[in-house]
Amino acid sequence: MPLRILDLRGSQPPFDAALPRPVPPGAAVHDVVARILGEVRREGDRAVVRITAELDEVDVSDGLRVPEREIEEARAGVHHDLYRALEVAFGRILAYHGHEGVPPDDLVDGGISVRHLTRAVERAGIYAPGGRARYPSTVLMCAAPARVAGVTSIALCVPPASDGRVDAATLCAASIAGVDEVYRVGGAQAIAAMAYGTRSVPAVDVIAGPGNAYVAEAKRQVAGVVGVASAFAGPSEIVIVAGPSAPAPFAAIDLVVQAEHGPDGLAWLVSWDASLAEEVSREVDRIVSGSSRRADLESTLATSGIACLVDGPEEALAVANAIAPEHLQLMVPDEEGLALLDLVQNAGAVFIGDWSPASVGDYIAGPNHVLPTNRTARFASALRADDFRKHVHAVRVTPDALRILGPHVVTLAETEGLPAHADSVRLRLAALGEAEPR
Numbered sequence: 001m002p003l004r005i006l007d008l009r010g011s012q013p014p015f016d017a018a019l020p021r022p023v024p025p026g027a028a029v030h031d032v033v034a035r036i037l038g039e040v041r042r043e044g045d046r047a048v049v050r051i052t053a054e055l056d057e058v059d060v061s062d063g064l065r066v067p068e069r070e071i072e073e074a075r076a077g078v079h080h081d082l083y084r085a086l087e088v089a090f091g092r093i094l095a096y097h098g099h100e101g102v103p104p105d106d107l108v109d110g111g112i113s114v115r116h117l118t119r120a121v122e123r124a125g126i127y128a129p130g131g132r133a134r135y136p137s138t139v140l141m142c143a144a145p146a147r148v149a150g151v152t153s154i155a156l157c158v159p160p161a162s163d164g165r166v167d168a169a170t171l172c173a174a175s176i177a178g179v180d181e182v183y184r185v186g187g188a189q190a191i192a193a194m195a196y197g198t199r200s201v202p203a204v205d206v207i208a209g210p211g212n213a214y215v216a217e218a219k220r221q222v223a224g225v226v227g228v229a230s231a232f233a234g235p236s237e238i239v240i241v242a243g244p245s246a247p248a249p250f251a252a253i254d255l256v257v258q259a260e261h262g263p264d265g266l267a268w269l270v271s272w273d274a275s276l277a278e279e280v281s282r283e284v285d286r287i288v289s290g291s292s293r294r295a296d297l298e299s300t301l302a303t304s305g306i307a308c309l310v311d312g313p314e315e316a317l318a319v320a321n322a323i324a325p326e327h328l329q330l331m332v333p334d335e336e337g338l339a340l341l342d343l344v345q346n347a348g349a350v351f352i353g354d355w356s357p358a359s360v361g362d363y364i365a366g367p368n369h370v371l372p373t374n375r376t377a378r379f380a381s382a383l384r385a386d387d388f389r390k391h392v393h394a395v396r397v398t399p400d401a402l403r404i405l406g407p408h409v410v411t412l413a414e415t416e417g418l419p420a421h422a423d424s425v426r427l428r429l430a431a432l433g434e435a436e437p438r
Contacts, residue, residue, distance in 0.1 A: 003255075003269060003281040003307040010311070013318035020306070033188045033217045040192035045200050051189045058160050064193075064200040066166055066182040074171035082169060086136060086176050089364045093144040096366030097385045100148075111401025117392040120150035121227065123202070124388055125194035126179070127209035128170060130159035130186055133261075136173035141368050142208045142383065143177035149388035154179045155204055157194060159186025187211075191218035195226040206388055210236075210370055213264055229370075229387035235264035235300075237326040237373050238358060239347075241316045241340070242280070244273040246331040247354055251276075252283035254329060254357050255305070256297060263299040268323065269307045270316045277307040317343040324377040327351065327358040348377045403434050 008018060039047040049061050075083075107114045126142040128135045139156060146154050156179045158166045166184050174182050183201055185193060191211075197203030207219060208229035219228045238258035242251050255267040271277050284305070288297045310316050313332070317340060320328055324346035330337040330353070337352035344350055348371030351358050362369045370383035397405075406425045413421035 002285045003267075003277070003301070003305045005277070005281075006306050006308045008308060008310050008315070008319070009272075011315075013315060014322065015315075015319050016322045019319065019322055020304075029213050029217050030221075033214055033221055036188040037192045037195075037218060037221055040189055040198070041196045044193075044198035048185055048189045048193050048198060048201075051187070052160075052185055055187060055189075056159060058162060058164050060160060060164055060184055062164075064183045064185055064198075066171065066184055070165075071171045071175050071182060074168035075175040078168055078172045083172065083176075085364075086140065086169075086173050089137065090140045090144060090173075090176055092364055092366045093140055093368070094148060097145040097148040097368070100385055110404065111398040112405070113396045115394040115396075117394055119390045119392060120152070121205035121388055121390065122151070123153045123155070123204045123206075124151045124229075125204035125207040125226075126154060126156045127186075127190060127194075127207065127211055127215060128156060128158050129209075129211050129215075130161070130166075130170075134167045134170050136169040137363050137369065138209060139170060139173040139179065140177050141370050143174075143179055145368065145383055145385040146208070146388045147178060149385040151388050153181075155181040155183065155194065155201065157183045157185050157190035157201075159190075160184040186215075188214045188218035191215060191222060195222035208370060208383055208387060210373075216374075227387075229383055235266075235373060236261040237266040237323075238329065239266075239268045239270060239320045239323055239325040239327070240329045240331055241313070241320055242269060242271045242273070242276060243313070243332040243336065244271075244276060245333065246271075246276060248276060248279040248283050250354055250357070251280045251331055252287060254359070255280070255284055256287050256291070257357070257359050257362075258327060259297050259300040259305065260291070260293045261296070261300075263296065264303075265300040266304040266323070266325065267300060267306075268304070268325070270310060270319050271307070272310050272312050272316060274309055277309060281307055313340060314343065320347065321345045324372075324375040326371045326373045326377065327361070329356070329358055346375075346377045348372045348382055399432055402428055403432060406434070 008015060011018060036051055052058055052060050104116050124146045128138040143154055156174050158170055160166055166182060191207060193201040194204045194207050204226060206227035206229050236258040240251050240254055251269060255269060259265055259267040269277060269280050288294055291297055308319055310319060326348040328347035329351045330340050334353045349361055351361060368383040372380040406429050409425045410422045
């Protein structure tokens with residue numbers, strides 16, 4: 001399946017009007033999710049079990065929580081190479097998120113001191129997708145920043161396999177990452193259970209993790225009842241900006257990397273070299289035809305597999321910024337890639353050069369692979385430790401500061417028609433001998 005050509009040569013940015021826009025989930029997805037959320041909110045576990053049987057064709061009536069014994073057996077039974085890879089990845093993810101930054105020092109200005117307080121949420125919920133593939137890496141990516149933030153309790157929801165079990169690699173990752181509870185439930189019903197709480201699944205304060213359109217829509221609908229960490233991470237996306245020197249096989253396989261996650265994703269090549277675009281398209285077609293995940297690849301590429309031709313690097317970055325992709329690869333010489341970084345405005349994560357595929361970021365680079373999709377990179381960021389923290393400020397005012405700044409508070413409060421606000425300061429000024437109480 002070759003890439004569809006979109007020729008923007010001769011056009012000038014902004015390109016927004018010329019680009020295909022993401023298709024919203026639509027009323028059908030919204031209504032199905034709303035029904036599921038309502039049923040779980042009213043009926044709790046009974047609804048979760050019924051909906052899982054209805055939609056996933058899996059019977060979980062004998063219990064939603066995965067027993068500790070099963071998790072321990074999975075940890076002991078996985079291959080040594082996998083166990084070591086999970087350990088190394090988790091260590092790197094922890095290290096990166098621990099390096100993200102520290103709260104600022106107290107601000108003292110004109111007699112008013114403001115102390116910045118951070119408090120971790122008490123309970124976090126993680127969603128790791130299942131069904132088409134297993135994602136132990138997502139467990140690590142979500143648990144690490146929660147641990148760095150200081151979250152007390154972490155719960156994980158994973159769609160079960162057809163036999164009702166959660167695969168061993170995912171359970172091993174949960175054990176390594178210190179996840180406290182694992183539940184074999186997926187889809188919108190998992191989001192509902194974590195948001196509202198059921199007898200088996202205590203409610204959480206924040207939900208993190210990617211999912212399909214139904215999971216993303218469920219997170220949108222429960223936002224406000226529970227915190228939704230980072231962006232609404234949905235189906236995977238990549239834009240590869242490729243210069244004439246980019247190896248076509250590298251670019252092609254990296255497009256396929258994201259497309260193989262399944263339907264509703266996005267895989268774009270943006271180049272100012274038409275012959276490279278043709279070569280990459282042929283290579284993508286070859287890879288797809290021989291892939292064990294051919295159906296998933298064809299589903300994504302049929303709607304969102306595009307080779308976009310532009311006049312040069314600046315126009316390529318203008319296209320990328322309009323798409324605001326989850327992953328942006330700059331497949332140009334390193335120095336040129338570093339220069340192009342200045343033009344990047346909207347992207348979840350950026351990978352520079354021919355030797356920095358997004359797949360390294362998916363597993364082991366350190367930064368999070370839970371990234372904003374569906375153009376939310378215009379305002380959102382990768383999952384961070386701060387997504388599991390609350391920020392509180394503590395203010396202390398000296399008498400001298402109140403003498404100087406208090407009259408301004410009185411003026412502003414009276415302007416807004418809030419006399420008690422003004423009087424709370426006026427009374428204190430009177431006690432300091434600065435004004436007469438009203």
